[in-house]
Amino acid sequence: KQEVTQIPAALSVPEGENLVLNCSFTDSAIYNLQWFRQDPGKGLTSLLLIQSSQREQTSGRLNASLDKSSGRSTLYIAASQPGDSATYLCAVRRNTGGFKTIFGAGTRLFVKA
């Protein structure tokens, strides 16, 4: 059974700091991995999607990497801003059994001005 874990559960950093959020999964038979952002009381916004054959994806100040063999993904945020404060979720899509998606519990990020 696929399990997705995100560490840390919460993180507080000063503005301008570079930071890394971690996501680990137990079954390497994945189709893709997707990072989301969720603001309080809102829906999820897709940030980056990495296919199982890819190693990383970049969008602006965000860079996500994937190491299937070790069951890990990281989301790197450069030069953090107060507007980056949100909960970040990773989600792993299986490549069998209906392509179901399993979510991690998320990392709550607070960037202090």
Added chain:
Amino acid sequence: DAGITQSPRHKVTETGTPVTLRCHQTENHRYMYWYRQDPGHGLRLIHYSYGVKDTDKGEVSDGYSVSRSKTEDFLLTLESATSSQTSVYFCAISGFSGPSYEQYFGPGTRLTVT
């Protein structure tokens, strides 16, 4: 933003009453999903659909049923609502185009069962 709407956005209902939540998309995506989000449990898949009239169970499907009679609409029904079904419900869609099966989420429905 992906064209996904959910209705109602908020609902309060009594235990034992039936409730139907609606998800509507304008993207013509093949896959549609219903999730619930609860503190301490994160997002969990209830049911999903891979085409009109084609649906399958997720990890927390007990007490829920779904229907998809048109590509654009995916309905979630609580046959007899219970307090344990108080939650925020999210609909999502995905389709094979470009970054394949990227999921896009609706704004959510907050359901309270009293």
